[in-house]
Structures are given as C-alpha cells and as structure tokens.
Amino acid sequence: MINELKQFASIRVEARAYLTYLLTRNIPNHVPDITLDTIIAAFKKIKKENENISILYVLDAKGVQLIDNISSKPEFRKGKGVNRANRAYYYRAAREKKPILTDPYPSATTGELCVSAAMPIYDDKNNLKFVAVIDIPLKDIVRILHPTVWSTIFTNTSKITYGVFSIALFLIAVLLFAKGILGLFSEGVHPSDLQIHGIFETTILFTLSLAIFDLVKAIFEEEVLGRNRRDNAGEIHQTMTKFIGSIIIAIAIEALMLVFKFALTDPSKMTYALVLLGGVAGLLVSLAYYIKSTKRNKRDNGAA
Numbered sequence: 185m186i187n188e189l190k191q192f193a194s195i196r197v198e199a200r201a202y203l204t205y206l207l208t209r210n211i212p213n214h215v216p217d218i219t220l221d222t223i224i225a226a227f228k229k230i231k232k233e234n235e236n237i238s239i240l241y242v243l244d245a246k247g248v249q250l251i252d253n254i255s256s257k258p259e260f261r262k263g264k265g266v267n268r269a270n271r272a273y274y275y276r277a278a279r280e281k282k283p284i285l286t287d288p289y290p291s292a293t294t295g296e297l298c299v300s301a302a303m304p305i306y307d308d309k310n311n312l313k314f315v316a317v318i319d320i321p322l323k324d325i326v327r328i329l330h331p332t333v334w335s336t337i338f339t340n341t342s343k344i345t346y347g348v349f350s351i352a353l354f355l356i357a358v359l360l361f362a363k364g365i366l367g368l369f370s371e372g373v374h375p376s377d378l379q380i381h382g383i384f385e386t387t388i389l390f391t392l393s394l395a396i397f398d399l400v401k402a403i404f405e406e407e408v409l410g411r412n413r414r415d416n417a418g419e420i421h422q423t424m425t426k427f428i429g430s431i432i433i434a435i436a437i438e439a440l441m442l443v444f445k446f447a448l449t450d451p452s453k454m455t456y457a458l459v460l461l462g463g464v465a466g467l468l469v470s471l472a473y474y475i476k477s478t479k480r481n482k483r484d485n486g487a488a
Contacts, residue, residue, distance in 0.1 A: 188326050192288060192299070195329045200285040202329065203301035203318055206230055207283055211316055216308040220250060223305070223316055227254050236324040238294055243315040247274045250314070253293065260293050273302035277315050288322045297322040346407035350400050357396040364389035384441045388434045395430030428471050436464045 192199065210226040212218060220242060227240040231254055239253040239260050247269025252261045268274050276284045283303040291298040298319050305314040367386040442457035 188297070188322050189288060191326045191330045192322060195326070196285070198329050199299065199325050200283075200301070202325075203285060203320070204283040204303070206234065207301060207303040207316060207318065211303065211305065213303070214306050214308060214310070218305060218307060218313055220314070223314060224251065224254070227316070230318070231256070236328060237318055237320050238291070238298060238324075239319045241317050243268055243274055243317065245278075245312045245314070247271070247278075247315070263293070271300075273300040273317055274315055277302040277304045278312060291319060293319070294321070299325060343408050346403055350404040350408060353396055353400045353403075357393045357400065360389050360393035360396070364393065384437050388437050391430050391434045391437070395427045395434075398426050398430070425471065425475060428467070428474070432464055432467045432471065435460065435467070439464060 239255040242250045249266045252264045286300045288297045301318045303316045439460040446453045
C-alpha cells in the first residue's frame with residue numbers, strides 16, 4: 185500500500201489529466217438542456233470503455249446523490265439520497281468550479297483505497313446543476329499509468345509476437361490470393377475453356393484469403409496497435425462473423441464439388457458429401473447462436 189501511495193504521488197498529474205479527460209470528453213457542460221439522463225448515458229459509456237472504474241454517481245447542486253451507484257458489481261449499486269456535501273470531491277469541485285482529483289482515501293462502498301475525480305456541471309447561465317463523480321481503486325489507477333517493468337516487458341513481447349504472427353498470416357493470405365489469380369487465368373479467358381472444378385477451387389482460395397486477411401486486421405489493430413477493446417468490440421464481432429462466414433462458404437463450396445463429383449463418378453460415396461453438408465449446417469447454427477449471444481450481451485451491458 186505504501187508503495188502504491190508513492191507511485192500515485194509521482195503520477196498524480198497524469199491521473200488527474202486522464203480522469204478529467206474521461207469526464208469532459210463525454211459529459212457536456214455549460215449547455216441549456218443538460219439533464220440527469222444525459223449524464224447517466226455518458227456514465228454508462230465511460231464505464232463500458234473503462235473496466236477499471238469502480239463506481240460512478242451524480243450529486244445535485246447541494247451534494248445529495250441523485251442515483252444509485254453505476255457499477256459492474258450489484259452490491260455496489262446503492263447510495264441514492266445520501267448527502268455527500270461534506271466530501272472533498274463535492275465541495276472542492278463546487279468551490280474551484282473545475283474538475284478535481286482527490287487524495288487517496290478508504291472508500292465507504294468498496295472498502296479499499298481509491299481516488300475520486302469530480303466535475304461540476306453548469307447550465308448556460310453558469311448555475312451549478314450537478315456534480316459528476318468517478319471512483320477508481322488506487323491500485324488500478326497506478327497500474328494504468330505506472331506499469332511495472334515486468335508488465336512493460338510482457339506487453340512489448342506480446343505486441344512483437346502478435347506482430348510476427350500477423351505478418352505470417354498476411355503472407356499466407358497473399359499467397360492464397362496469388363494462387364487464386366494463377367488458377368483463374370490458367371483456365372483460360374474464353375468461357376468455353378472454363379472448368380467448373382477449377383472455378384470452385386479458385387473461389388475457395390479467394391474466400392480463405394479474405395477470411396485470413398480480416399483475421400489479421402483484427403489481431404493487428406487490437407493487439408499490436410493497441411486500439412481500445414471496448415471501442416472496437418462491435419468491429420471485432422463483425423470480423424469474427426465474417427471470418428466464420430468465409431469458412432462456411434469455403435466448406436459449402438467444397439461439399440458442392442463433392443456432390444457433383446460423386447454424382448458423376450461414384451454415387452455410393454454421396455454419404456461423405458452429405459456429412460460435410462451437415463457440418464456446414466452445424467456451423468451455420470453455431471454462427472447464428474454467436475450473433476444472437478453477442479447482441480444479447482451488448483444489450484445487457486448497455487442496460488447495466
């Protein structure tokens with residue numbers, strides 16, 4: 185704990201800038217139509233994008249808490265109606281008329297050391313309407329802004345590793361695409377020269393190349409470039425859906441090729457093609473369940 189306090193003292197300016205940025209970026213100020221619902225919606229967005237934040241709540245102009253705490257833990261969702269006018273985050277924010285950051289203190293809600301960032305919210309006539317408050321555990325703010333040597337080494341190593349795998353997968357995608365191009369032109373440019381088997385194989389190569397490229401894009405953007413996971417959650421789900429969909433298309437094409445082949449050469453082996461088609465149907469059901477589950481989780485997180 186002493187070590188965390190020392191580390192916090194060295195990053196206090198950065199911590200205030202970080203938390204102030206979260207508040208000012210998401211919550212409008214000095215506007216005529218500011219409402220409690222607007223602040224709650226902004227809080228839910230902040231919480232969704234920053235898992236380390238413990239609780240968020242809103243005070244009125246007199247320091248009375250207007251809503252229960254917004255938190256991912258149900259036992260922390262309380263506090264509505266409590267007068268917090270004697271707390272430093274309220275009277276400092278109201279007195280200084282700007283976002284503030286408190287010293288570390290034991291949270292009455294979580295029971296652990298935390299820091300609070302508070303921002304006074306005014307209407308267009310400069311009347312104090314609300315005070316928005318964010319609580320974050322001390323250990324989490326220290327970990328975010330003051331990572332250890334080992335965590336830095338691990339992070340850099342992970343980025344390099346993901347970068348190497350991304351390059352390797354990208355090269356595979358390029359090779360598959362090049363093989364598809366060669367296969368396309370090897371059939372000839374005249375329609376009479378085209379063979380159904382060759383067209384199917386070329387389509388599979390292009391489909392797999394696109395699927396791998398989408399996978400590389402998702403891995404590189406999130407793990408190497410470090411783009412925010414919450415911001416890209418919808419994009420990642422879309423990439424996974426496209427990737428699985430491309431695989432399903434490739435397998436379905438292969439199954440169709442087998443149906444044609446066995447129908448002409450050996451009908452007794454048609455069972456193998458039917459089994460492959462059953463696998464395609466199973467993948468489609470799994471994909472539908474995945475899409476439904478992600479949409480349901482998105483709705484639940486938005487309502488939390």
